[in-house]
Amino acid sequence: MNTIGRPAHPGRGGHARSTQKGRVADEAALQEIAGLVGDGVWQRDLLIEYLHMIQDHFGCISARHLAALAEHLRIGLAEAYETATFYAHFDVVKEDSAPVAPLTIRICDSIGCCMAGAEALIADLQKTTPKNIRIQSVPCIGRCAEAPAAVVGTKVVMGASVQKLDACIDNGDHEADEDCCMDYAAYCADGGYKLYEAIRSGKLSADNALDVVEASGLRGMGGAGFPTARKWRAVQSRDGIKYLVINADEGEPGTFKDRYILERDPHRVLEGALIAANIIGAREIYFYLRDEYAGLRATLTREIAKLPAGWPHVQLRRGAGSYVCGEESALIESLEGKRGYPRQRPPLPVESGLFGRPTATNNVETLFFLRDILEHGTDWWRAQGRNGGIGLRHYSVSGRVKNPGVKLAPAGLTLSDLLYDYCGGMAEGHDLLAYLPGGASGGIMPAQLSNVPLDFGALEPHGCFIGSAAIIVLSQHDDLKSAARNLMAFFANESCGQCTPCRLGTAKSLKLMQAQHWDVLLLQDLAQVMRDSSICGLGQAAPNPVQSLLRYFPHLFEGDQA
Numbered sequence: 001m002n003t004i005g006r007p008a009h010p011g012r013g014g015h016a017r018s019t020q021k022g023r024v025a026d027e028a029a030l031q032e033i034a035g036l037v038g039d040g041v042w043q044r045d046l047l048i049e050y051l052h053m054i055q056d057h058f059g060c061i062s063a064r065h066l067a068a069l070a071e072h073l074r075i076g077l078a079e080a081y082e083t084a085t086f087y088a089h090f091d092v093v094k095e096d097s098a099p100v101a102p103l104t105i106r107i108c109d110s111i112g113c114c115m116a117g118a119e120a121l122i123a124d125l126q127k128t129t130p131k132n133i134r135i136q137s138v139p140c141i142g143r144c145a146e147a148p149a150a151v152v153g154t155k156v157v158m159g160a161s162v163q164k165l166d167a168c169i170d171n172g173d174h175e176a177d178e179d180c181c182m183d184y185a186a187y188c189a190d191g192g193y194k195l196y197e198a199i200r201s202g203k204l205s206a207d208n209a210l211d212v213v214e215a216s217g218l219r220g221m222g223g224a225g226f227p228t229a230r231k232w233r234a235v236q237s238r239d240g241i242k243y244l245v246i247n248a249d250e251g252e253p254g255t256f257k258d259r260y261i262l263e264r265d266p267h268r269v270l271e272g273a274l275i276a277a278n279i280i281g282a283r284e285i286y287f288y289l290r291d292e293y294a295g296l297r298a299t300l301t302r303e304i305a306k307l308p309a310g311w312p313h314v315q316l317r318r319g320a321g322s323y324v325c326g327e328e329s330a331l332i333e334s335l336e337g338k339r340g341y342p343r344q345r346p347p348l349p350v351e352s353g354l355f356g357r358p359t360a361t362n363n364v365e366t367l368f369f370l371r372d373i374l375e376h377g378t379d380w381w382r383a384q385g386r387n388g389g390i391g392l393r394h395y396s397v398s399g400r401v402k403n404p405g406v407k408l409a410p411a412g413l414t415l416s417d418l419l420y421d422y423c424g425g426m427a428e429g430h431d432l433l434a435y436l437p438g439g440a441s442g443g444i445m446p447a448q449l450s451n452v453p454l455d456f457g458a459l460e461p462h463g464c465f466i467g468s469a470a471i472i473v474l475s476q477h478d479d480l481k482s483a484a485r486n487l488m489a490f491f492a493n494e495s496c497g498q499c500t501p502c503r504l505g506t507a508k509s510l511k512l513m514q515a516q517h518w519d520v521l522l523l524q525d526l527a528q529v530m531r532d533s534s535i536c537g538l539g540q541a542a543p544n545p546v547q548s549l550l551r552y553f554p555h556l557f558e559g560d561q562a
Contacts, residue, residue: 023077029068042072045355047337051084052291052318060091060100086339086496087320088138089291101134103174105165106151110140110253111440111486112398112472116147124162133169139323139490140253141292144398144472145405154294176294179263184306187267195371196274200311206279210236213279213370215378217390222247222326222363223438223467223537225456231360234350235280238358244282244312245354245361246273247331248289251323252439253490254470257394258364260406262296265368266303270314272367275374277312280360285312288331290319323494327536328361329353330496341498342536363468365394387412387453395454396439397423399473400430412455418471419450430475434552438467440487441541444480444548463551464544480553484545485513491542502539505530509543517560520550 036053050069054061061084070080084090091100107113107122118137125135143149146158150165153174157164168174187193198204214229235242246269250258262269273285287304289297297318304314322340325331329343332354343349353359369391373381384392389412398404402424409422415435419425426432432447437454443464445452452458459465474483492506505526512519512526527543534540549556 023063023067025068025071026064029064030071033065033068033072037072042074043337044073044075045335045337047073047075047080047083048087048320048334049318049337051087051090052320055090059102060093063092063094066092083337083339087322089321101132103132103153103169104134104136105129105169106136106138106141107160108139108141108143108147108149109137109486110144110490111436111483112140112144112254113148114486115399115474115478115483118148121148121150121160121162125165128162138321139494140251140255142250142256142259142290144254144256144396144470147398151292156295176298178298178302179295181263181299181303182265182267184267184303187265192267193271193274195374196271196278199275199278209275209374210279212374212378216373216381218366218369218373218381219390219456220363221365221369221393221468222250223252225466228362228366231350231362232276232280234348235282235358235360238351241355241357242280242282243354243357243359244273244277244280244285245328245331245335245359246285246287246364246367247326247328247361248287248293248364249319249326249331250364250468251290251326251494252441252468252470253487254398254436254439254472255396255468257396257406257468257470259293259296260396261364261368261394262293262300266300268371269364269367270304270307272370273314273362274312275370276360276362276367280358282360283312285314286335286354287314287316288319288325288335289316291321322496323490324496324536324538327538330536331361332359339496341496344535385411385455386417387414387455387458389413389453389455393454393469395422396468396470397473398471399435400427400432400475400478401425401473402427412453412458414453415445415450415471415473418454419473426473426475430477432473433476433478434474434480436470436472436474436545438465439470439472440490441537441544442467442470443544444474444484444552446552449552463548480549481513481518481556484549485510487545488513488542491538495538499533499535499539501530501533502535502542505534505539506542509546513546518557520557520560524550 036057054065066080067077070077084092107118109118122137129135141149148160150157150160152168154176155174157168199206218228219225248258277285300316319325325334325340327342328349330340334340349359381391391411393411395407397407407422434444434446436442437445437459445464454466488510492510495502495506497503509526512523523546530539530543
């Protein structure tokens with residue numbers, strides 16, 4: 001390690017310290033990490049990528065390897081440690097810790113999978129699985145339509161059962177399947193990238209394209225619904241280096257539309273990103289994909305490599321298991337190789353985002369629709385909606401329906417329309433009781449409001465919102481209090497811990513909800529504090545399911561403190 005150019009500080013005896021304070025990386029560990037990473041310049045922003053390399057190769061991240069990585073990057077060991085331990089998918093171990101099991105089975109315990117029996121499955125596996133296999137309960141893995149879902153190694157098992165998982169273990173197939181999709185050649189044969197080439201060459205004005213996007217009313221599909229053209233204009237107007245970020249870190253329980261889109265047509269999303277980059281003047285694109293999608297990551301790695309030289313460079317980066325990184329400023333922190341802490345605002349990311357430069361962050365679905373809008377025109381796009389809605393949406397539908405899955409349907413349609421026109425109605429023996437219109441954070445709507453349009457602005461008067469359009473349908477066989485408790489447990493687990501209202505508020509709310517009788521007044525007080533004081537949307541929206549039950553299902557609280 002290079003020494004700092006100043007005299008060593010004398011110890012108590014007046015002699016210079018002969019060794020460094022703290023852990024010193026051993027030569028073998030330094031060589032192992034250097035060999036793993038390979039040649040090239042060490043980049044601080046690639047810390048999370050390096051941690052993935054270590055985890056993938058050694059099965060865990062040991063203290064000696066973490067110290068070696070910190071020394072290679074010239075950062076403090078504490079800085080490396082706090083980042084590694086922030087993310088759920090890194091196993092950071094001490095020398096005296098028991099060895100990490102060679103195989104891990106992860107079972108989703110979020111609301112959709114619990115409705116399908118995940119809790120019983122986990123209990124059965126813990127009794128019957130060999131000791132050298134680790135069983136973990138994990139948050140949503142984006143397979144809600146095939147619940148309960150599990151991952152053996154990196155291989156997804158849908159509709160999981162003890163028998164299916166035992167068979168997967170026995171046959172040794174623990175690697176993710178690479179997803180089938182429209183590859184680069186097929187996409188180009190279907191007219192792909194012609195629109196981007198027209199804009200890139202100047203045949204189609206980037207400013208005209210931006211005007212079309214603005215007139216279309218296209219909004220962000222990741223949850224907030226911010227007008228896309230307004231964000232792009234804010235970045236376009238700034239000078240210097242600029243970035244475009246593709247947000248594919250969907251982690252909201254009930255949300256799996258981005259995975260569905262990318263598995264089938266990744267180049268439509270990439271072309272949308274390239275067009276957006278041209279409009280705002282960005283020469284580099286960062287693609288942030290959640291770590292749960294291992295098969296999709298292999299597909300994207302292959303397809304991105306086929307893009308022609310001279311186009312903006314697309315860097316595929318891998319998340320590491322943190323729901324809060326779906327928030328754009330936390331995602332940017334993660335791209336910089338840090339803990340995924342949401343940033344205080346101002347400045348906004350469009351002013352100072354990735355590496356302090358103006359940055360536009362767009363959801364996968366937003367970019368997916370861009371080619372259709374520019375090819376078919378504003379009038380066509382706006383005419384697709386219903387009940388005042390604009391355009392189309394991919395609805396992630398799960399729960400008590402006959403045909404769950406991603407449904408491409410008009411924006412603004414109602415749950416009744418979605419349920420009976422696209423999902424075949426309720427599952428046999430189930431009657432509609434309630435539904436979540438926007439995943440875990442979007443609140444809970446009663447059956448009598450199934451004719452409210454599923455769109456931005458339409459649900460807010462009812463205390464809910466559409467978010468990423470993750471629709472979870474509940475029936476008379478579901479315990480609404482248990483559902484709300486499951487959602488709060490998710491938020492308590494996924495809180496990044498940066499701000500006190502969210503960190504303590506979610507934990508305290510969960511504890512109150514685990515009691516036989518809920519302290520309603522205290523839950524309401526906590527909800528108000530969390531909404532008013534939390535830094536990001538996680539803490540602000542976490543109380544929504546509880547508040548919905550208090551509003552629409554007051555009979556559930558008879559006998560509780562009022």
